[in-house]
Structures are given as C-alpha cells and as structure tokens.
Amino acid sequence: MSLLDEVKAARKKVVTDGYEMSLGELINLYKDNELKIDPVFQRLFRWDDERKTRFIESLLLGIPFPPIFVFQNEGGIWELIDGLQRLSTLFQLTGDLKGERAQELGPLVLNGTQFLPSLDGKRWADSSDGAEDGIGQSLQIEIKRARVRVEILKSESDLAAKFELFQRLNTGGAGLTEQEVRNSIAVSINPDFYHWLIALSEYEPFRRTTAQTDSAIEAQAGVELVLRFLSFRSVPYRAGLDVHEYLDRALIEMATNRNFDKAGEDAIFVKTFRYLDEALSDQAFKRWNGHAFAGKFLMSVFEVLATGVSHNVAALEAMEADDRSGFIVRVARGIWNNNAFTTSSGAGVRGTTRLSKLLPIAAQLLNPNQ
Incomplete structure (x- = not known):
C-alpha cells in the first residue's frame, strides 16, 4: 500500500465536524449535562489563579483562543477531549463547575493584570445586585458572547482515533x-x-x-x-x-x-x-x-x-x-x-x-x- 493509500484509509477512520459557538452556549450545554467532563479527567485541572485570570483577561480583551475538541458519543453527548483548563476556568468563574473538584476550589476570585489591574479581587457576581466585588452584568454578557471553535470527533470514528486525538492534544500544556x-x-x-x-x-x-x-x-x-x-x-x-x-x-x-x-x-x-x-x-x-x-x-x-x-x-x-x-x-x-x-x-x-x-x-x- 502506498503512502497516499495509507492516508486515504486513515482518514476514513476519523469522522469530524465543527463550528463556532458562544461560551454561553457551552455553559448551557454543560449545565444540561450535554457536555461532559469526566471526574477522572477533571482532577487534571491544574491552572493556578494567575493563569486562570490571564485566560479571563483574554476573553474580556477579545483575544482569540484555540478551539476545543470534543467526542460526540452515540447518544449525542459531547465528551471533552481538549480544552479542560479553559472550560473548567470558565465554569469555575460562573459558579457552574460540578463535582468534588468544584467544592475543593470554591469560587474563582480574579487577580489584577498588567492591562486590567481593576480585575484584582473581582468575581462573577453582578454588581447591580449590590456586590461590590462583582464584574457586573455587562462584562458577564461580554464573556458569554465570546465565541470559540468546537471541533467534533463523531462517534462513527475508530475508537483508536479518539485515543490518538486525546493523547496528541493533551501531552502539552497541562503537564500530564x-x-x-x-x-x-x-x-x-x-x-x-x-x-x-x-x-x-x-x-x-x-x-x-x-x-x-x-x-x-x-x-x-x-x-x-x-x-x-x-x-x-x-x-x-x-x-x-x-x-x-x-x-x-x-x-x-x-x-x-x-x-x-x-x-x-x-x-x-x-x-x-x-x-x-x-x-x-x-x-x-x-x-x-x-x-x-x-x-x-x-x-x-x-x-x-x-x-x-x-x-x-x-x-x-x-x-x-x-x-x-x-x-x-x-x-x-x-x-x-x-x-x-x-x-x-x-x-x-x-x-x-x-x-x-x-x-x-x-x-x-x-x-x-x-
């Protein structure tokens, strides 16, 4: 079999789709249990508060960030493959992060940054409700309207393809x-x-x-x-x-x-x-x-x-x-x-x-x- 034939055969084992979504949509999918972060996977959430804050700062400044990858199982549920640090930070900020890890971490309180020093001590709360340390409704909306590319590995894909994709994407930044x-x-x-x-x-x-x-x-x-x-x-x-x-x-x-x-x-x-x-x-x-x-x-x-x-x-x-x-x-x-x-x-x-x-x-x- 030639290299070209091998490439064609391998591509048939990987069935993908993808499109852009707002972070608010991802939050709702997660809350409705249509986006799954397995508890075993969740234990690998390792960003410190400084790195979490830099990510939230990027959202507020409109800086694009890489796509997330999910596996769509036969029931249509998305299982997170790559994007754990980013999505877990988002869910912790909004108070939606689930499981024992969420209880360990508690609410996310942001740090000041070079560009946004006033972020220091801020949390998700709406300042219109009397919370002096909240980021306010307008910035909440900005974050929820931020968009990200979602790459989807379909259930028809070869099981080994799911493993390979997960491994290639997750042997880097989180230090796994x-x-x-x-x-x-x-x-x-x-x-x-x-x-x-x-x-x-x-x-x-x-x-x-x-x-x-x-x-x-x-x-x-x-x-x-x-x-x-x-x-x-x-x-x-x-x-x-x-x-x-x-x-x-x-x-x-x-x-x-x-x-x-x-x-x-x-x-x-x-x-x-x-x-x-x-x-x-x-x-x-x-x-x-x-x-x-x-x-x-x-x-x-x-x-x-x-x-x-x-x-x-x-x-x-x-x-x-x-x-x-x-x-x-x-x-x-x-x-x-x-x-x-x-x-x-x-x-x-x-x-x-x-x-x-x-x-x-x-x-x-x-x-x-x-």
Whole structure:
C-alpha cells in the first residue's frame, strides 16, 4: 500500500465536524449535562489563579483562543477531549463547575493584570445586585458572547482515533503524564476496567514491592506498572514498537475485549506480588550489588521478575513458602550475572530493545522446575 493509500484509509477512520459557538452556549450545554467532563479527567485541572485570570483577561480583551475538541458519543453527548483548563476556568468563574473538584476550589476570585489591574479581587457576581466585588452584568454578557471553535470527533470514528486525538492534544500544556492521559481515555472506553486498574495499584504488596514515592503515586506511576504487567501477559509486544504506543494499544485491546479474564488476571496479580513481597519486600526491583539490594526501582528488573513470577504462579504455589521465597531471592540476585539480562538492561538501552530481549526470557528464569 502506498503512502497516499495509507492516508486515504486513515482518514476514513476519523469522522469530524465543527463550528463556532458562544461560551454561553457551552455553559448551557454543560449545565444540561450535554457536555461532559469526566471526574477522572477533571482532577487534571491544574491552572493556578494567575493563569486562570490571564485566560479571563483574554476573553474580556477579545483575544482569540484555540478551539476545543470534543467526542460526540452515540447518544449525542459531547465528551471533552481538549480544552479542560479553559472550560473548567470558565465554569469555575460562573459558579457552574460540578463535582468534588468544584467544592475543593470554591469560587474563582480574579487577580489584577498588567492591562486590567481593576480585575484584582473581582468575581462573577453582578454588581447591580449590590456586590461590590462583582464584574457586573455587562462584562458577564461580554464573556458569554465570546465565541470559540468546537471541533467534533463523531462517534462513527475508530475508537483508536479518539485515543490518538486525546493523547496528541493533551501531552502539552497541562503537564500530564502518559498514564494520566491513558486514565482519562480509559474511563470513557470502559469505566469498570479503569477502576480495576486503580484497585490493583492500591494492593499493599504491590505498593510495597514497587516502593513508590508520593510523587510517583500522584503521577499514576503505579497504575502504569499495573498496565505494563497486564499488557506483557495478555498482548504480545512487537519488536520496535514504541513502548508507550504499545501500552496505549494494549489498554484499548484489553478494555474493549469482552472475553478478557479479569478474575483470572486479578488472582495472578495478587499471588505474583504477594510472593515477591514475601521474598523481597521493598527491595524487589532494585539492583543486587553483590552484598545487598540497593538503589532505585529498576524497570528492567520489574519486567523480568514480575512477568516471570506471573507465568509460574502454579509451580511457585506448589512450593513451601520458605523455599519459594528463597528461590525468588536467588533469581533476583542471579540475573545480575546473566549476560542476556545485563546486556539488555543497562544505561543507554532503548525500551524497545529491552522489552524485545527480556520478556521472552522472563518465564524461563522464574521457572522453579528448570
């Protein structure tokens, strides 16, 4: 297939529409639940008051701003894909922002700016009602009449197109991690699957063995590790494929597969990290220096030990607890003398190379019957 043919085929997977709307219309759609911001997506609303004020200032000065992107589901409801910071700021200002996040934030009180110093301390209230700190009815109307382009991804589009659009638009200004982007789109694909990932990431032996910092937990690093674990077991990795692209596609494949054995994978996950916790606790995925496990969490060790244990759960379960733990410790030490592991896990080795080399040997290394 030529490049031109590939372009034509790909375009058929993306069905779009778009037009200009007033912000007042968007406010009404949101209030009527015809424009949806998922609560999981809403937690990524990160602008501080200064940046929110600059956006409101831009509206008052008539400065154009980029379009927002929505996905129109089969019921005609719009799901926000890009524009969270802008629309959430608008809804917070007008007092229409919904959910727990709205309660945390409270009313938006604006700051003074270089061009509009009198904005300082102002809020949405109508000064004609006696509110001395309100922006007044005329400016409220100005804001509601401001127009924005709305780009619409139709429900007929390929599901992967929705994911791709969301990811490409949301890996910039808000400082989202790859996994935060995945979390947000996973909710709209399969909420139960998303909540299951979260529940697994909170399993205490898993959290202890992966020794996550508070910042890593906040960035959803644990959820990504859970996704990696499940993906390595259920979706074959194709050599050369970008690791994050692989995880994106694996998430879609598992979350949309009605025959995916969640119960079976759940049981294997629990046993895998219980066995690793019993053997190594918070030292599980660190470097063996010849005397002790030390240093930081290593993804290469996680990929080998967690994947390898998971593929040998039945054999490991048949062992006495002390023997099982002793075996896992010996393997965790021994991989640092394994040439296949050391040459494929060192500094400078690309993730694509590491996965293609290490995943195939993981099950063999953790097989107690070898």
